[in-house]
Amino acid sequence: MTSRKIEVLVGLFVALAIAAFLLLSLKVANSGMTGSGETYMLYAKFENIGGLKVRSPIKVGGVVVGRVRSIELNTEEYSPIVAMEIDSQYNNFPETSSVAILTSGLLGEQYLGLQPGFVDETVSILKSGDYVEDTKSAIVLEELIGQFLFNRGSN
Amino acid sequence: MSDILVDIQHLTFKRGDRVIYDDMSMQFQRGKVTAIMGPSGIGKTTLLRLIGGQLKPEQGKILVDGQDIPQLNRKDLYKARQKMSMLFQSGAMFSDMSVYDNVAFPIREHTRLPEELIRLMVLMKLEAVGLRGARDLMPAELSGGMARRAALARAIALDPQLILYDEPFAGQDPISMGVIVRLIRSLNNALGLTSVVVSHDVNEVMSIADYVYVVAEQKVIGQGTPDELRSHPSALVQQFLQGQSDGPVPFHFKAASYSAELMELAK
């Protein structure tokens, strides 16, 4: 076994491993928001965040525009505040926009659906650090059942 | 430059509780072939390992060219080892390299000589042991005797001052025996080496040694030139030299009385 042949084979081995690594990192892992550039922060207050987690996606019409940076409890009102990290190229959200906690599929994980609102002369654009006023909290199953029973009972 | 290359002074070595050597002293003269003989199991290989620094004695000094081997630190020990070579009983050739690469190994490891020069040296050493034509064979393809000769070529690759031979004649056919005997003597003279041969092959050893130590019972029981030894008064030495089956080393392993054991069956 000449050393030239050994070198070639070991080189191929390492090349194969690098190819595998590239496959894994590009096709398998989410090549999403992390590291694709600049972002700015928006905040939203909810009554119940349900199953929302840090790093959950923020989607507009199904397209990922950002990720949840952090979820904290406001110390005065004891209501959850979600910090949203949005890609800087989407910086045109008017203050009339709404954000809701939605579930992908029946068993899927929860994400934030951002809906741009209407624009006219009185409406300003959200800047970094602003709060989105219109929020819809997560659907809690117990409340839903309670509502259902309440409605049934009153019929 | 003193006459004595290896000076062993008051060596005591134990393995666990067993005493192998008890206050033993020996001197090996520069440029001569000195033999160490004795019954099997007394630890002759151990002595070579002690000289080479692979084992440390309980007490005593082992001076090789003035340096006390057991006292050396790792770096100095490795330096000291470059002046000595050991020929193992099995040859200890590296099985994944050819004979050529085996002989070239110490040269490549310890010098930065160019390959052309290394080639010359390897060919010369192989020529000295008569294996120049076998240089491309792998160790597995060599017979026992040839492997030992190849190992010998490797041992002299860097022209050491001292060669330690561990049972070089063991299990050899008469022809190979003759070859090795001739090589040990001629290399010793040609290269000005000091050779220490550990063996229990009396005839072979007596024919080439300049000086002989007979070791038994943890110390030296007889020493001298081959002629002096042949007329040595000790009964143990005589039994060993003449190969007598019974004498100070008894034929029967220690046991109870023979008639008593036989009579037990009859009871």
Add this chain to the structure above:
Amino acid sequence: MIVDKLQQLGQHSIAKIQGMGRATIMLFGALIAWPTPRKSFPLLLKQLYVVGVLSLLIILVSGLFIGMVLALQGYTVLSKFGAEQMLGPLVALSLLRELGPVVTALLFAGRAGSALTAEIGLMKATEQLSGMEMMAVDPLRRIIAPRFWAGVISMPLLAMIFTAVGILGGHLVGVDWLGVDGGGYWSAMQANVDFQQDILNGVIKSAVFALIVTWIALHKGFDAVPTSEGISQATTQTVVTSSLAVLGFDFILTAVMFGG
């Protein structure tokens, strides 16, 4: 009787601890003193070939089959919940986080680890290590160190190849055979696999396993009793001990990385 057993247990434990001490000394001896690149790189290359390249076949085949089986079994369960589109993440996460590093380590221990132990044990039995020492060449640096680095480098590489092939195997079975949507396979995967959390953690795991398996294999060979019986015992011990160690450390690492 009980006292005897306790004494045996004590002696046994002390022997094991002594063994670990010798193993550590061996490792330090092999790693300390930075080797000269001119001499040591060819040695490393040769060992990368022996340890890495020659293990490729078993890794590729195993990876493929395990990926395919995962897809097959996973589909059966997921289809009950109508969640077939999660097949991609199932295969990918199982492989990346657990099966890739662990199975690669076990296969490596069996194939390359036992070969290393046997080779070094044999060198010890035929006095090649002793001979090298007497020639003033440190066998730790020349024999042990290249094999150590070769093992530590190649195992994570093999684990990545295993995982990638497994995911492709899962695609083969899931998409081409069972009819899961191809685009869905990859996009669900992308949505659920995180680079740092899953891929990097998997690589860290396989690096830790590589260290453990290679170290054990080299130590058992270096420490072996130099008879044919001793070598066969040492080889068996390598496979058993490293497999157990890998599984044990897998639990610890999983708890640390993915636990609550």
